[in-house]
Amino acid sequence: MDFFAxxxxxxxRAEFLEAVTRRMAAERVAREAALGRITAAPVLSxxxxxxxPRSTVDGYAVASADTFGASEGLPAYLTVTAEIPMxxxxxxxxxxxxxQKISTGGALPERADAVIMVEHTEQSAPDxxxxxxxxxxxxxxMQRGEDCLAGEPLLPAGRLIRAQExxxxxxxxxxxxxxxxxxxxxxxxxxxxxxxxxxxxxPGQIRESNGQALQALVLRDGGExxxxxxxxxxxxxxxSLLQQGMTYDLILISGGSSVGTRDLTSELIERLxxxxxxxxxxxxxxxxxxxxxxADGVPVVGLPGHPVSAQVVYxxxxxxxxxxxxxxxxxxxxxxxxxARLTKNIASTAGRTDVVRVRLFRxxxxxxxxPVHGKSGLISTLVRADGIVIIPSAREGLLAGDMVxxxxxx
Amino acid sequence: MDFFAxxxxxxxRAEFLEAVTRRMAAERVAREAALGRITAAPVLSxxxxxxxPRSTVDGYAVASADTFGASEGLPAYLTVTAEIPMxxxxxxxxxxxxxQKISTGGALPERADAVIMVEHTEQSAPDxxxxxxxxxxxxxxMQRGEDCLAGEPLLPAGRLIRAQExxxxxxxxxxxxxxxxxxxxxxxxxxxxxxxxxxxxxPGQIRESNGQALQALVLRDGGExxxxxxxxxxxxxxxSLLQQGMTYDLILISGGSSVGTRDLTSELIERLxxxxxxxxxxxxxxxxxxxxxxADGVPVVGLPGHPVSAQVVYxxxxxxxxxxxxxxxxxxxxxxxxxARLTKNIASTAGRTDVVRVRLFRxxxxxxxxPVHGKSGLISTLVRADGIVIIPSAREGLLAGDMVxxxxxx
Numbered sequence: 001m002d003f004f005a006x007x008x009x010x011x012x013r014a015e016f017l018e019a020v021t022r023r024m025a026a027e028r029v030a031r032e033a034a035l036g037r038i039t040a041a042p043v044l045s046x047x048x049x050x051x052x053p054r055s056t057v058d059g060y061a062v063a064s065a066d067t068f069g070a071s072e073g074l075p076a077y078l079t080v081t082a083e084i085p086m087x088x089x090x091x092x093x094x095x096x097x098x099x100q101k102i103s104t105g106g107a108l109p110e111r112a113d114a115v116i117m118v119e120h121t122e123q124s125a126p127d128x129x130x131x132x133x134x135x136x137x138x139x140x141x142m143q144r145g146e147d148c149l150a151g152e153p154l155l156p157a158g159r160l161i162r163a164q165e166x167x168x169x170x171x172x173x174x175x176x177x178x179x180x181x182x183x184x185x186x187x188x189x190x191x192x193x194x195x196x197x198x199x200x201x202x203p204g205q206i207r208e209s210n211g212q213a214l215q216a217l218v219l220r221d222g223g224e225x226x227x228x229x230x231x232x233x234x235x236x237x238x239x240s241l242l243q244q245g246m247t248y249d250l251i252l253i254s255g256g257s258s259v260g261t262r263d264l265t266s267e268l269i270e271r272l273x274x275x276x277x278x279x280x281x282x283x284x285x286x287x288x289x290x291x292x293x294x295a296d297g298v299p300v301v302g303l304p305g306h307p308v309s310a311q312v313v314y315x316x317x318x319x320x321x322x323x324x325x326x327x328x329x330x331x332x333x334x335x336x337x338x339x340a341r342l343t344k345n346i347a348s349t350a351g352r353t354d355v356v357r358v359r360l361f362r363x364x365x366x367x368x369x370x371p372v373h374g375k376s377g378l379i380s381t382l383v384r385a386d387g388i389v390i391i392p393s394a395r396e397g398l399l400a401g402d403m404v405x406x407x408x409x410x
Numbered sequence: 411m412d413f414f415a416x417x418x419x420x421x422x423r424a425e426f427l428e429a430v431t432r433r434m435a436a437e438r439v440a441r442e443a444a445l446g447r448i449t450a451a452p453v454l455s456x457x458x459x460x461x462x463p464r465s466t467v468d469g470y471a472v473a474s475a476d477t478f479g480a481s482e483g484l485p486a487y488l489t490v491t492a493e494i495p496m497x498x499x500x501x502x503x504x505x506x507x508x509x510q511k512i513s514t515g516g517a518l519p520e521r522a523d524a525v526i527m528v529e530h531t532e533q534s535a536p537d538x539x540x541x542x543x544x545x546x547x548x549x550x551x552m553q554r555g556e557d558c559l560a561g562e563p564l565l566p567a568g569r570l571i572r573a574q575e576x577x578x579x580x581x582x583x584x585x586x587x588x589x590x591x592x593x594x595x596x597x598x599x600x601x602x603x604x605x606x607x608x609x610x611x612x613p614g615q616i617r618e619s620n621g622q623a624l625q626a627l628v629l630r631d632g633g634e635x636x637x638x639x640x641x642x643x644x645x646x647x648x649x650s651l652l653q654q655g656m657t658y659d660l661i662l663i664s665g666g667s668s669v670g671t672r673d674l675t676s677e678l679i680e681r682l683x684x685x686x687x688x689x690x691x692x693x694x695x696x697x698x699x700x701x702x703x704x705a706d707g708v709p710v711v712g713l714p715g716h717p718v719s720a721q722v723v724y725x726x727x728x729x730x731x732x733x734x735x736x737x738x739x740x741x742x743x744x745x746x747x748x749x750a751r752l753t754k755n756i757a758s759t760a761g762r763t764d765v766v767r768v769r770l771f772r773x774x775x776x777x778x779x780x781p782v783h784g785k786s787g788l789i790s791t792l793v794r795a796d797g798i799v800i801i802p803s804a805r806e807g808l809l810a811g812d813m814v815x816x817x818x819x820x
Contacts, residue, residue: 054616086601086614087601088613105616147788147790163622163624166622166626167619167623168790168792169622170619170621171616173617197441197581203498203499206581207583213573337748338744338746339749367744382574382577406746
């Protein structure tokens with residue numbers, strides 16, 4: 001592969017994402033099963049929230065007009081006629097000159113239009129309070145439907161349901177939610193030297209690990225992984241697994257080790273359907289031999305066999321693809337990072353994207369990022385890094401002492 | 411509660427975490443079930459990794475001495491006697507003056523001690539290559555055990571098993587992992603106005619949502635939540651649920667709405683066991699009425715009934731506690747944030763911790779953070795925030811235009 005003939009990461013990704021038109025259909029799930037899913041349509045509130053006017057403080061429900069002009073020097077005296085029990089609608093309407101004791105969240109009685117906080121009153125007689133300041137109409141009251149009106153959206157489409165969304169859905173009495181179906185992802189490994197993790201490798205063989213990593217990453221990103229297994233560097237085996245993969249929403253194929261197998265994989269993907277291979281090789285380190293393809297509507301990504309490279313390619317091409325297929329923007333709008341000072345120079349060629357793994361530590365009151373190197377193939381370096389620094393194609397390396405934005409590996 | 415008698419968040423948290431001595435025991439799980447768990451002990455490699463010397467490049471296995479002094483002008487000519495198949499140990503030992511073709515990951519033949527990259531050779535005859543530069547002993551070779559020696563740690567104790575750890579464990583042939591048992595967390599809601607999410611509230615009642623949010627948060631943080639249900643603001647019911655909770659590793663009790671219930675809850679927690687309530691009320695907004703207790707070794711956290719406050723208290727006190735119980739540091743060592751410019755002043759009292767929910771957006775090429783306000787009790791504001799800004803007790807508010815570190819809500 002001639003470096004100058006390769007596409008940049010930015011070009012390759014844009015072309016690939018545009019070519020993938022597949023979007024996941026919607027399915028209805030019970031509210032209890034919606035945690036971690038993405039809404040496929042706005043979720044509408046079945047009813048007014050709150051369903052009745054509620055107090056937002058501990059105090060006394062009043063007619064605000066009864067307090068107008070009240071002050072510490074000249075309080076408004078009100079007769080306390082009831083204490084409103086929580087969870088019940090007050091049975092006694094409020095008459096002029098009266099107040100009813102109310103707790104936060106309590107329902108206002110008829111004709112009350114405000115609540116005066118207990119801190120702004122004094123007990124002036126056993127059944128009487130002195131209001132020491134006026135309250136305006138609606139003060140300390142949440143009106144019926146103020147949180148959300150029946151039929152209005154509680155959640156927009158394309159929203160991940162986290163703890164706070166789950167709480168809101170429960171509060172509104174939503175029973176079912178229309179969510180995006182999980183993308184089904186076929187995972188294939190290639191390489192004559194590979195055996196499954198549960199096998200005892202014969203001399204010269206090693207246990208396959210990319211399939212494990214890719215399954216975990218797909219799960220993390222909302223997909224449903226299926227491991228189709230290992231194909232040797234053999235045309236018939238690879239093609240057979242690729243064809244099985246065509247019933248899934250996405251195919252990930254990692255390896256093989258040799259240049260010949262990589263070219264073979266690309267040729268076999270080409271045979272699956274049109275338009276076929278869009279990108280074979282990107283200006284990326286590590287991850288140059290990446291293959292991006294679409295076959296009869298099914299996206300196919302060929303990842304390098306080296307575990308570190310495979311995870312880099314996953315992050316740059318597969319994670320955004322899975323987001324897009326689920327109705328999200330390919331990149332999160334705001335990506336949290338740790339700002340750290342680089343301990344060493346990192347060389348990079350202009351035009352190439354470099355992804356550098358770093359270890360974080362504290363020194364002299366600041367966070368430092370130290371590049372994690374290690375011979376290609378050393379899989380133990382995988383777990384020594386806390387995060388990655390991406391050097392985009394427009395930059396020519398970074399200098400020791402530069403502040404960098406580190407994406408923590410989740 | 412007199413504000414000046416309250417503890418700061420920092421004091422309250424330190425005292426509470428020190429008083430909780432409970433740590434989760436270890437349990438053995440199959441490797442396939444270890445994803446998302448935390449190691450309870452170092453995981454040792456069952457064997458040398460790699461189990462044989464491997465090439466890290468595509469090229470020719472050679473005796474390095476045969477290449478000494480080679481240059482483009484005066485290459486070293488070597489006879490190619492074999493191509494090493496992937497996944498097999500080479501059958502033919504290397505003789506002086508010979509080379510064997512090898513792929514990345516291939517096993518070196520006997521007597522070979524280096525690999526020359528294919529790019530540094532030329533085909534000089536059908537069975538002969540010209541080495542255009544010398545290679546030193548060990549060059550482009552990963553030695554047996556270089557990644558990890560048998561019996562040495564692959565992973566330390568206290569490590570979350572993510573995709574990369576799962577890959578390493580598979581690669582090494584680990585079958586079982588000793589992980590930390592998930593903390594079992596009892597969740598109780600109190601409040602006479604509350605009904606379960608699946609119920610139709612009568613007038614004056616509302617559906618409980620804190621239980622849902624807390625279950626989701628506990629799951630996210632590695633715990634195993636059990637929802638014990640709703641107790642009215644009633645002594646007997648609350649005590650009965652608290653006593654059920656004593657068989658769990660942690661009790662979370664949220665609500666009730668009124669001052670009276672909050673004091674009642676504190677008294678009832680006191681009855682569960684010693685040392686009892688350590689903290690009742692912290693200098694925190696929102697979240698002042700927080701209760702932190704330990705009863706006969708079981709930590710108990712009383713959270714405010716208001717959903718926003720409950721989630722703030724969870725983040726500041728419960729999340730660190732769950733980390734500590736699972737053998738991690740209470741706070742992650744490096745917390746990723748989004749740096750954003752604040753759009754509005756935020757007032758805060760010195761000595762008090764303020765947690766402000768913000769919405770993020772882009773303007774003029776930078777990220778802005780806009781405080782999300784809303785009447786207390788408006789639960790829909792829960793889902794309008796992208797993250798939080800914490801104003802620690804030492805600071806007196808923030809100004810519009812200040813750069814702030816926003817923790818994105820996950």
